[in-house]
Each structure stands twice: as C-alpha cells, then as structure tokens.
Amino acid sequence: MRTPRPPGLLVLAVLMLHLLLGREVQRIQEGWVSDGPPPMPPRMQVALVREMQLQEPPAMRAQPPRRSKPRQTPVPLAAPALPASAASAHVPEATPVPPGEPVVQAASAPAEAASVAMAASAPADGEPGPEWPLSTRLSYVLTGNYRGPVSGQAQVEWLRQGRDYQVHLDVGVGPGFAPLISRRMSSQGLLTPEGIAPQRYDEETKVVLSDARRASVFFLGTQVQLASGAREPSQRGAQDSASQFVQLTWLFLTGREPLQAGRTVQFPLVLPRRQYAWQYEVVGEEMLDTPMGPLASWHLRPTRAPAGGDLAAEVWLAPSLQFLPVRLLIRQDADTYIDLMLRSAPLQAAPESTNGIPRRLSQ
Template structure:
C-alpha cells in the first residue's frame, strides 16, 4: 500500500513559510526590525519662511552664563553649615585613551568593547538660561542638494535634503537621500539624529538609519545613547566617550565648533571627536585641508574642505565635507563613501531656507511642504 503523497502546493506552502520565518528570525537577530515602541520620535514641524542671509564669516562667541544660585533647604543645622562652607573641588580623573580599532560586527560583548574619552571641549557656556539655546546655534535650516555618484558601481542621480531643526534645547538632524526619478526613486535613505544642545555642543540621544530599495525589504537600525553607555544596532552596549557624535549630528557639531571659535579653521589643523556609527565606534579625526572656491549652482562659494584622516571599515559611512563660511559654516558639499562602489556626492543647489527668529521653535505651525 502506497503512502499518499501530500499535494505539491501544500509542500511549497510549508517550505515558503519556513523560509519566511527563518528570514524574519535572522533579521530580528541582526537588529533590523524594531517594534512600535522603538519607532523614531515624531519629526519636528517648522515653517521655513526666509532665505539665509549670505554674509561675511563671523565668529559668534557664546556669552558665559553664570550658574544660578544654589537653593539650600536646611533639614538640619549640619546640612546648613555644610552648604555654607566652601566646597572643595573633586579630584580630576584623567581621561582614558579611546581606542579606534573596534572588532568587526558583531562585537562579542560589551566588556571587550574599547573604552575611551574625548579631549574636553573649551569650557564656554553655549546654552542660555531657561529652555533657549545660545545665539550661536543656527536657526532651523533646510538645505537642498543635487545628488550624483555611483551605487554598486553604476551611476546614479537624485536629490537630497538636510534639515536642522531645534525647539528649545531639543534638536533633530535629518538627511534624506533619494536616487532615481523624484516620482519613483529606486533608493531612499534617511539618517536622523535626536538629542539636546549642551554647553559642550550637541549631545545625541538616539540615531536612526532607514533604507528602502525597489524589490527589497525596507530596514531600519537604531543606536541609543544612554548616558555613560551606548547601545549599538546589534544590541551590544559599550562605554560612551564624552563628546561622542553620530553620523548626522557630527556636521552640525563641526558648524558649532568653527562658528564659536572653539576650533581654528586653518590648513593642517585636526578636529577630533568620538564618532558612533551603527555597529562600532571610532576615534575620528577631520583634517582641515584649506579654503577652496566651489563652483555651485548658486555661483562660486568659498568653503573650508575637511577630510577624514583615516578610512572607515567597509560598509561604514565616511564623508568629506565643505563648510561655507558665508552660510554659518553649514555644509555646502558632502562626499559620502560607503565602499569603493558606492559614493554619493551632494552639492548644495540653492540658498538654504530658515525659520524666522521669532518662530524658530514654534512647532504648532502647519508642516512645511
């Protein structure tokens, strides 16, 4: 007696189910899928109402803000006496060296992760009293770029947009890239940074990277900055060096460092800070190559060229940047490399748009188109 054979369609359905389940388990293990609780924060809504005023390069010095008087609530005579006595400064602990060479993903465990700390930034207050940041932070700004380059060895064209948004001490940076026709791009990618403005500059709290590609499943990875630790995209936690930036926040941090004179703009000077990417950290350095005149759709624009002093690991994004001194040192050009076959060149195509000073942080307005 022959054993009845299951219908061919049933066999195919079972195999397909196992295949799909295996793919989802793998993607969850790799950190590509997030649940609704870990979705990125809502995008700040800002109305851009004016073109940025092109002006000579000016270094805006932040005004030091005195610390508010300490309120003492004497719970006992001993507490009151201790509060009025001169306090001794805590002993300063030297920073440990930040090792740039992280192991290829996945990292085995957090204990084996490189510990590090960045050199302290000049102690100049940059946040005004209350909830408003200091005057050296640019207004909420939108920059629009023309995109050229190669993707997997083939030429691509498209457009990109960077939005620097702030509300009080909170900020967001979004870089949106699309390749192909604007009505039907074959590739879109967004990298976003969310966090706060502090006396030491930008302090990221979360980084998100999303990509959608024709005939491919979309994916998203997130990095969480948790005080003294950072949780990378694959879930591993590592010590977080002071002053660390992510892929998106680093460019506005550079703007702030040059605009306030914390770092000198001169050929040969190197700017250092820890850089946290999706799967590893770097002790990153940009070298100031010099000032050049860029030929842009707006005409010649004087810009300072900064270039990384070392390559990133294969697959990690590394960028050269040109900062326009007449545009508050915001990036007029970005040359982003992922590997030898994928290079994206972004050139500013029009004068940046900004929010009005009195409504920079007003998110109650309707979303901008």
C-alpha cells in the same frame, strides 16, 4: 484517491522557508526591524520662511574661560574594542590592533559621568544661546555610483526648539516622486555648553517593492545601545551619523576649533554597528560652483576608513553660510558612493523672538 504531490515541491518550499527565516534572523541580529518598535520620533514642526543670504564669516566671539578640570585625553585610534559585557570591568591599557578596528573606551572618572548626566538633564525650555544656527533646510542634487551611475535628491534639516534639536538627512535615489531607494538618518537630543548631546539616532532604509528597514541607537548617559541591542561604554562628546555635521558647524562657527589646513578635529563617533575614535583632517579651502555662485568652503575628510561596511563622509563647510555643509561625499567603498551638492539657497526660520519681539540677527 489523492494524487501525491511531487517531493521536489515540498523540498523547494522548505528551502524557501529556511531562506526567509535566515534572512529575518540576520536582520534582527544586525538591528534592522521592519515594523516593530521603537517608532521614529515625530519631526519637529518649524516654519522655514526666508532664504539665507551670503554673508561675511562672523567674527569669532571670545569664548568664556574653560572649566578648570583637565580635558579628556583623546582615545588613540589603535585602542582595542571592548565587548558589551565589559561595561563594568576595568579598562585595560590600549594595545595596537590592525587598521580598521573600532575603538570603545569607558568614561575615565566619576566626574565625567556626572557631567554627562547633568547635560542630559538640562531644562528643555531654556535657550541654548545665539551661537546655534536657526532652523535650516538645505537641498542638494545627488549623483553617485551604485552598480552604475545614480542620481536623485537629498535634503538636510536642522531643527531647533529651545534646547531640543533634530537633524534629518533624507536621501532619495531615482525620481523624486517615486525613488527607487530612500534613506532617512535622524538624530535628536539636547544642545549643551559642550555642543550637541544626542539621545537617539534612527536610520531607515526603503527599497522599492520591499519593507522599510530601521536601525536605532540610544545614548544612555555613560552607555550607548547599538542597533543590535548590545550596550557598550560611551565616551563624552560622542556624536552620531547625522549630528556630527552640525557639531562641526558649531565648533568652527564659535572658534572652538580653528580652521587651518593640516589640523585634525576629533570626537567619538557612534555608528549603528560600532563606535570609533573619529578624526577629520582639514584638507584646506576650495571653491565650489553652486547655484548661489562660487562658494569658498573648507574641505574635511576622515583620516581613516570605517570597518564592516559602515559609511564615511567628506564634508565641505561654507563660512559665508554659517559653516553649514554645502557638499557631502558619502562613501561605502571606492565604487559605492553618493555626492550631494547644494541645489539652492538654504531656507531658514525667522529670527527667534522673546515675548513676541523678534531678535536681531548678529551680523
């Protein structure tokens, strides 16, 4: 005769099953997957062979005349969000909403949609021009706070092959050989005459003793697919969490945006959960103590906080290092943040060559 199992154990098993299923449903709704598609793209293989030397900021080159078509009107920060089902609907007039709400706006004219399509179909075997930095790796010391002080390491890799690019931001909290928490934020896409054009963004987080979680964003011409799978109208010039820093470098390196305290730089920003009309305020010049010595840098910070736990970053760009980021302060809230400070001289690829003949670096 079998001994009946205590009913309490059965109830506990059912409760545990419900909790596990609920957790998986929540992760799927938020766009996080542990082992399903799509896989992250393979990292470009580029040899980084020389230390970058400090140099005088390059003289701003004269820019070619802009196209005659009018510049797109910036989206007001107070514009309301559009649901995914409104991708083909008429876009209403913007109305005020409470601070912190995301904004989305459809392309304003067929000409803009055609321009995005042309940029996305640019040949991948051509050279984008000398204004883009060579492939570069920047290594950082990490400090911060997450339920107490944390430390670790991080690196940013900017990789180029023809018109194709990748940006990887790898962060590890804890010992380098066995981090307790690690996150990789990766962007890939094309370099165009109007700057970086992301095609996809991947964010993968690994906590010790648990499965990796991944969220992906896809840029589909006039639409963007968020991590949840929802599609929304996208704006021209949109950047993702990783590409935005190199876009800022390019804007200042080429003189398309002047560096002046009090000015703002704005572009659409697509984060895994929602879109924003994002703005950075140029705070001013600051001296940073680094292993390369004191570095003059320009401090930029967001003019607003993101919503729903999205991350916001302040950045310090060094003119003597091609306006690359020498410090990044990434916040979730006032008590949760990481601070990345340049650890050593950046490593770069050798000067690009044509038919085996090295190109001279512009001074």
